[in-house]
Amino acid sequence: MTAWDPDRPVDFAEAEEFLRACHAELPKLGPVEPRLAVVREQIAALGTYTHTHAELVHGARMAWRNASRCIGRVYWRSLTVLDRRQHRAPDQIFDDLVSHLHTATGEGHNRGKLRAVISIFGQAVPGRPVTRLWNDQLIRYAGYRGDDGMTGDPQYEQFTSAVSRLGWTGKGSAFDLLPLVLQTGDGDPRLYELPESAVLEVPLAHPEYSWFAELGLRWHAVPAIANMRLSIGGVDYPLAPFSGWYMGTEIGARNLADAHRYDQIPVVAERLGLDTSSESTLWRDRALVELNRAVLWSFERAGVRVTDHHSESRLFLTHVERERRAGRDTPADWTWIVPPISGGLTPVFHRYYTEADQRPNFYLDRSAQQLSLTAIPQVSVPAQRTSPELRTPAEPAAAVCPVTGQTGARPVAEPEPLPADQDFGPDIDLHPAYAADPEATVRIPVRPKAAPGAADPDATVAIPAGPTPITAEPVPARKRGLRRLLG
Numbered sequence: 001m002t003a004w005d006p007d008r009p010v011d012f013a014e015a016e017e018f019l020r021a022c023h024a025e026l027p028k029l030g031p032v033e034p035r036l037a038v039v040r041e042q043i044a045a046l047g048t049y050t051h052t053h054a055e056l057v058h059g060a061r062m063a064w065r066n067a068s069r070c071i072g073r074v075y076w077r078s079l080t081v082l083d084r085r086q087h088r089a090p091d092q093i094f095d096d097l098v099s100h101l102h103t104a105t106g107e108g109h110n111r112g113k114l115r116a117v118i119s120i121f122g123q124a125v126p127g128r129p130v131t132r133l134w135n136d137q138l139i140r141y142a143g144y145r146g147d148d149g150m151t152g153d154p155q156y157e158q159f160t161s162a163v164s165r166l167g168w169t170g171k172g173s174a175f176d177l178l179p180l181v182l183q184t185g186d187g188d189p190r191l192y193e194l195p196e197s198a199v200l201e202v203p204l205a206h207p208e209y210s211w212f213a214e215l216g217l218r219w220h221a222v223p224a225i226a227n228m229r230l231s232i233g234g235v236d237y238p239l240a241p242f243s244g245w246y247m248g249t250e251i252g253a254r255n256l257a258d259a260h261r262y263d264q265i266p267v268v269a270e271r272l273g274l275d276t277s278s279e280s281t282l283w284r285d286r287a288l289v290e291l292n293r294a295v296l297w298s299f300e301r302a303g304v305r306v307t308d309h310h311s312e313s314r315l316f317l318t319h320v321e322r323e324r325r326a327g328r329d330t331p332a333d334w335t336w337i338v339p340p341i342s343g344g345l346t347p348v349f350h351r352y353y354t355e356a357d358q359r360p361n362f363y364l365d366r367s368a369q370q371l372s373l374t375a376i377p378q379v380s381v382p383a384q385r386t387s388p389e390l391r392t393p394a395e396p397a398a399a400v401c402p403v404t405g406q407t408g409a410r411p412v413a414e415p416e417p418l419p420a421d422q423d424f425g426p427d428i429d430l431h432p433a434y435a436a437d438p439e440a441t442v443r444i445p446v447r448p449k450a451a452p453g454a455a456d457p458d459a460t461v462a463i464p465a466g467p468t469p470i471t472a473e474p475v476p477a478r479k480r481g482l483r484r485l486l487g
């Protein structure tokens, strides 16, 4: 796959594939043919088209459903979509990001009852500048290298020095919130400090070891990925941050445990008084389990939504089964789905998955990834002059919780019934063809996907339906038609 080119016109075939799938899954949208005719015309004239609000909402949910690295996809129908397409000024975008965090975190007595939210800003339009957020997540901690070693998150050392050169000063603690950096086109980057009220954090303690609290560890409640491009029906949304809630291992077995992150395993092992003289005492594993217990216990005690890898693994298989019954395949990347601790104790370990790149989806572009690690923008090269060897491949579709692992496969474990007290969104009715003939699934092609039924696209949406115009900005004369049609 070549690098994403924001100036490339939308491919009608991809638009058609999405619209057919969307209309088939949401019968209340009516027949697709008239919509296809409009979209074909828009693409021919302008190189792109706009999604209706319902298409945007369902497209974002489909993108989550297709995110092959995400174990939490059983909740895909409950994604709250904040349609921010008309907001282009950096100050406005920052305000929207802050309200994203409030919505995702919950307010008042709901604070801590996290919900899955995506904010979708303006689509890429050929010839128009793109607004980028440099950060990989809305909430992250700075990392500083001093004479006596690292303070904070080493992953963000370069990012921290770069924003410091832009004028930011951190307190120098192990958990300083990084500022957000927004940049429109080739304009100057602007730094924004998140207000404390928008960032819920959980100080970590242990259910049995009182000394654990003295380590001074904490983590933020909301993981909010901000550097992936959302691609729906050939239209790209370069700024579409999405957030959910943590699986404890992401914090306890990666962020705080990895040797290249907070590296807390030796610290915890020492406080536990473990025998570290030989690997075979399994002191690392024992410390890791206690660290993970502390994470889950502390989040639960603070009333902040979190999940454990055993429950989430079973729910993932329930999701795979539910999707199968709806006539859909669930592409999954084993190396990301299997948790970073106790892999073989979870049912997701004991099987293989298909690995198709199904769209809509989220993509991590190499340039966005680089930017969020270094905070050093690349010099932009006009697309038509980019020689093939300069193009960097986009990462495959991805979403959550980095996990490494080996392949392994054994008999498929039985999925569990869904717990009654959680919101997974409405169940989807079987496609009539499938209900009549359960074998019909084998004849349903993956792309375009057939059409298993209805969900309410507006269930969690606060903004009225209808196409949202793209706000006018200076556009080259050759794009005047675009302004006329899109606003």
Ligand code: ARG
Pocket: 223, 224, 225, 243, 244, 245, 246, 247, 250, 251, 254, 255, 399, 400, 401, 402
């Ligand atoms: N693993 C990432 C982190 O530790 C977050 C990825 C998204 N995770 C999620 N549960 N939605 O911050």
